Amino acid sequence: MSQTLIITGAGGNLGKVVTTQLARSGYTVEATLGPRENVSPFTSEPAIHTRQVDLYNPKASEDFVRSVFEKHETVQAAILLAGGFKFGKVADITSEEMLGMYKLNFESAYNIVRPILPYFERQSEGGQIILVGSRAPLNPAEGKNYIAYALSKSLIFKLSEVINAEYRHQNISSYVIVPSTIDTPGNRHSMPDADFSRWVPPGKIAETIDFLLTDTGRMIRETVIKIYNRA
Numbered sequence: 001m002s003q004t005l006i007i008t009g010a011g012g013n014l015g016k017v018v019t020t021q022l023a024r025s026g027y028t029v030e031a032t033l034g035p036r037e038n039v040s041p042f043t044s045e046p047a048i049h050t051r052q053v054d055l056y057n058p059k060a061s062e063d064f065v066r067s068v069f070e071k072h073e074t075v076q077a078a079i080l081l082a083g084g085f086k087f088g089k090v091a092d093i094t095s096e097e098m099l100g101m102y103k104l105n106f107e108s109a110y111n112i113v114r115p116i117l118p119y120f121e122r123q124s125e126g127g128q129i130i131l132v133g134s135r136a137p138l139n140p141a142e143g144k145n146y147i148a149y150a151l152s153k154s155l156i157f158k159l160s161e162v163i164n165a166e167y168r169h170q171n172i173s174s175y176v177i178v179p180s181t182i183d184t185p186g187n188r189h190s191m192p193d194a195d196f197s198r199w200v201p202p203g204k205i206a207e208t209i210d211f212l213l214t215d216t217g218r219m220i221r222e223t224v225i226k227i228y229n230r231a
Contacts, residue, residue, distance in 0.1 A: 002026050002027055002028045002047070003026075003027050003028070003074075003076040003213075004027065004028045004029075004030060004068070004072040004074065004075045004076060005022060005027050005028070005029050005030070005075070005076060005077050005078070005079060005213075006029075006030050006031075006032075006065070006068055006075060006077070006078040006079070006112065006116070007019050007022070007029055007030070007031045007032070007078075007079045007080075007081060008031070008032045008053075008055060008078075008079075008080045008081055008082040008108065008109075008112060009032070009080070009081035009082030009083065009108075010029075010031035010032060010033060010041075010042070010048075010050060010081070011033045011034060011037040011041060012081060012082070013182070013184035013185065013186060013202065014081055014132075014182060014184070014202050014205060015031075015081045015082075016041055016042075017202035017203055017205075017206050018079065018081060018202070018205065018206040018209060019031050019042065019048055020042065020045060020048070021203065021206040021207070021210060022079075022206065022209070022210060022213075023042075023045050023047040023048045024045075025210055026047075027047065027076075027213075028047050028049075028072070029047060029048045029049065030049050030051070030068045030071070030072075030075075031048055031049065031050045031051070032050070032051060032052070032053040032055065032064065032082070033050050033051065033052050033053070034052065034055075034082075035052050035053075035054050037052065038052075051064060055082055055107070055108035055111055055112065056103050056107060056108065056111070057111070058111050058114075061111035061112055061115065062111075062114075062115040064112075065112060065115040065116050065119065066115070069119050074123050074125060075116075075119065075120075075123075075127065076125065076127065076128060076213065077127060077128035077129065077130060077213060078112055078113070078116050078127070078128070078129050078130070079130045079209060080108070080109040080112055080113070080129070080130065080131050080132070081132055082104070082108040082109070083104055083105045083108065083109075083132060083153075084101070084104045084105065085146065085149050086100075086101055086146060086148055086149050087145065087146050088145075088146060088147060088148060089144055089145060089147055090144070090147050093147055093148045097148055098148045098151070098152075100148075101148035101149055101151070101152040102148075102151075102152045102155075104152070105149065105152035105153055105155075105156065106152050106153075106155040106156060106159070109131055109156065109159065110159065113129060113159065113163070116129070117163070117167065117172065120167075120170070120172045121167070121170050121172070125171065126167075126170055126171025126172045126173070127171075127172050128172075128173055128174075128175070128212065128213065128218065129160070129163060129172070129173070129174040129175070130174075130175050130177065130209055130212060131156050131159070131160055131174065131175065131176050131177070132156070132176070132177050132178075132179070133153055133156045133157055133160075133176040133177065133178045133224070134149065134150065134153035134156075134178065134179075135178055135179075135180055135226070135228070136149055136150035136153060137150050137151070137153050137154035137157060138178070156176060157176055157224070159174070160174040160175065160176045160224075161174075161222075164221065164222045168221070173218070173220075173221055173222075173223075175212055175220070175223045175224075175225065176223070176224045176225070177205060177208060177209065177225050177227065178224060178225065178226045178227065178228075179200045179205055179227045179228070180199065180200055180227070180228040180229060180231035181194075181198075181199045181200065181231045182199060182200050182201075182202055182205070183196055183199040183200060183201050183202065184202065187199070197230075198229055198230040198231045199229060199231050200227050200228070200229045200231065204227060204229075205227060208225060208227060212225075
């Protein structure tokens with residue numbers, strides 16, 4: 001019987017690659033799409049089951065997590081890829097824009113993390129939570145150019161640290177993947193003169209996550225994995 005994964009943000013550029021690769025690695029995937037994503041991009045992948053979920057809504061997120069555990073005996077990991085990016089320095093970003101980045105990059109993850117942890121506690125296997133951070137909070141010289149994004153992503157690192165501190169004896173572990181610029185069509189369009197070979201292919205991020213899900217990967221603890229390539 002294949003292991004089951006929860007993946008959020010499956011309809012994004014990174015999400016499509018990660019979700020497809022993990023399904024082809026033998027996992028059953030329960031994936032979320034945004035409320036406006038009406039068509040699944042995975043119709044040819046029978047191991048991927050999608051559902052539209054408003055990740056800003058705690059009740060909708062909790063209902064989704066509950067339904068997955070009602071359907072599957074165990075869930076190995078939650079891979080939380082939903083998020084987004086916004087340029088703007090301190091003087092440019094309004095409170096409303098700051099809140100929007102908070103909701104998109106932190107709340108969308110927290111609303112899955114909070115209900116899933118009790119289920120992981122009841123599993124003898126524990127569980128894994130894989131989050132996506134950013135280099136921006138780690139490098140203030142870079143983060144100053146997109147302050148709302150940097151601050152919202154900084155909370156992802158703190159959330160991971162708290163999970164690892166609180167649940168280390170329950171075999172529950174959290175990881176943060178930190179890519180530099182990801183090689184997506186949107187990024188190529190917005191930065192057409194960049195050297196794309198320096199960026200991180202989404203498939204390499206998927207391979208890294210795939211490794212973390214192996215028996216060896218699950219032994220790694222309190223991990224921040226920086227996938228920068230040469231960017």
